[in-house]
Amino acid sequence: MADFEIAVIGAGVVGLAIAARLSRQHPSLVLLEKNEKYGMETSSHNSEVIHAGIYYAPGTLKARFCIEGRDELYALCSTHHIDHRKLTKLISATNEAELNKLESIRQNAEKNGVTLEFLDKQAALRLEPNIRTEGALFSPLTGIISVHGLMDYFFHTTNTNGGTIQHRCRAAGIRKENHGYEIDLDEDGQRSSITSEIVINAAGLGSDLIAEMVGIDIEKENLKLNYVKGSYFAITPSKSNFVARLVYPVPANEGLGVHALKDLGGKLKFGPDVEYLEGRTLDYRVDETKRHAFAESIRRILPGIDDEDITPDMCGIRPKLQKKGGPARDFVIVHETERGLEGFVNLIGIESPGLTSSPAIARYVEKLLF
Ligand SMILES: Cc1cc2nc3c(=O)[nH]c(=O)nc-3n(C[C@H](O)[C@H](O)[C@H](O)COP(=O)(O)OP(=O)(O)OC[C@H]3O[C@@H](n4cnc5c(N)ncnc54)[C@H](O)[C@@H]3O)c2cc1C
Known part of the structure; x- marks a missing residue:
């Protein structure tokens, strides 16, 4: 008998949403997270927008889950007092x-x-x-949400349901066994392993590497992730009331275009830009030399902003399947039975609107498995 019925790899907003949902019926669940706390990567480096579902190609998982997730998030926020605002x-x-x-x-x-x-x-x-x-x-229908409030809610729900969350615990290898999978764990250099009947790969920027661990050729299968940085600059507080809602340009290439965002504290910032990275290091510094180019993009929306009105703020890194200049790609969310991997679910390329979609993705994963 396996140690756990379900192991979820990665405690970002998606892994947490899945853990919170599945642990209701399946409390023998462990959520493995390599960092010291949940949600320290992409899930805490984003625009915190509840997207309406405007741009995604009809019929894609992105379109479907964005719309389902949006409605579910607004309902969750109201019921569980998660900070949010339908800013429009x-x-x-x-x-x-x-x-x-x-x-x-x-x-x-x-x-x-x-x-x-x-x-x-x-x-x-x-x-x-x-x-x-x-x-x-x-x-x-577009709004903003406290992603930390949402992740805290999913975390506490998982705990209350009897699920286990192990921080500082990196999945370092996975083998298919007769009745599930053996996962090698690296906890601050200490090696151990657990077994689980089901494995759900929600490892964000590491999800292609997890797929590789079970023998999937990610180059051949077009599943290798590109790291695409998006930086933000904040507007000086004296001009933060220049807009009252989110204001986007008409999108041009891979992103939605540098746009005006208000956070729940009333801060006005602009971003994210699109910068394909060469390597896979997580460098969350914002390049100060982008200031003028940013100010120019901002002035296309808001003419009254000078270069001195903006300061480097934050950035996030998108796990993108789309190659630079290549066609848009959908979320990959697959129960890998056709590869002989019964009970193994891959979630790869969960870029925007992954936050908005998170509760809908969790429901979908439950349907794939049970
Ligand atoms: C700049 C930017 C802006 C965005 N804006 C929005 C927005 O406004 N609205 C929206 O809906 N979406 C937005 N998104 C997308 C959204 O942030 C992501 O889709 C979402 O956060 C993905 O969550 P996740 O749980 O899949 O990934 P993550 O948050 O990256 O979580 C994955 C977790 O897996 C862990 N992990 C990785 N490898 C291992 C391993 N081997 N062992 C154990 N743990 C591991 C990581 O440490 C991490 O905590 C934005 C993204 C970016 C980059």
């Missing part, structure tokens, strides 16, 4: 070509079941008098 959002066009693109964004959102309202220049300026705009889409 504008996608602002600044020229004729962008105005045309707004219509295709609106139609895409509509296919996903998300209704956006077109505002002409005057109407957009009535909402946000300081922005540069020729017209905008208004998203009533």
Whole structure:
């Protein structure tokens, strides 16, 4: 008999959501996290936006889970008093070509079941008098959330259900056995192992390496992650009330474009940019030399911001399957039975909208397994 029925690798918001959900019926669950506390990587280095589900291609897992997760998050936040605000959002066009693109964004959102309202220049300026705009889409369902509040909720739910969370515990190797898997653990240099009938790989930036441990050729299967940094600059407090809601440009390439974000404390920041990294080190410093380029991007949305009004703030690293300049990729969430890995679930490439999607992903993983 295995030590645990379920082992979840990675205690970011996704692993925590899965652990909280599955531990209700399956308390013989262990959540393995290599850092000293849960949620120290991508889940605490992001925009904390509850996305409405506007941009994702209809029919993708990203579109489906974003919309399901959004509604579930708002409900969870209300019931369990998790700090959040339905701030709403504008996608602002600044020229004729962008105005045309707004219509295709609106139609895409509509296919996903998300209704956006077109505002002409005057109407957009009535909402946000300081922005540069020729017209905008208004998203009533976009909001912000305390991701720490959400992760604390998932953590305590897992504990209350009888699940176990082991911090400072890195999964260092995995072998398929007759009735499940043996996982080698590295706890501050001390080696041990556990067995589990089911393994769920929710290791974020390390998820492709976990897949490799069970023999999946991640190069051949196109599952190797690219690390893509996104930096933010904060606006001086005296100008933080220049906008009241989230304001996005019309997206251009891999990201949604540097946009205006308000956090729950009222701080105004802009980001994230898109920087494909060469290696796999987690360097969370923000490059000060980006200041002028950032200020220029910001002025495209908010003309009244000078270079001296902004300071380096924070950054996050996206676990992206999409190669630089390559086509967009969907989340990979698979029960790997076809590879002969019964009971092994991979979650790879869980970039944005992974936070918004987290409760819906957890429900999906439960369905895949039980
Ligand atoms: C700049 C940026 C902005 C974003 N903005 C938004 C947003 O506004 N809204 C939104 O919905 N989404 C957003 N996202 C996406 C969202 O943050 C992620 O999709 C989500 O946090 C992914 O959670 P996760 O649990 O999969 O990964 P993570 O938070 O990375 O958690 C994975 C965990 O696995 C652990 N781990 C890795 N390897 C091992 C191992 N071998 N053994 C044990 N533990 C291991 C790690 O330490 C980590 O704690 C953004 C992302 C970025 C980078």
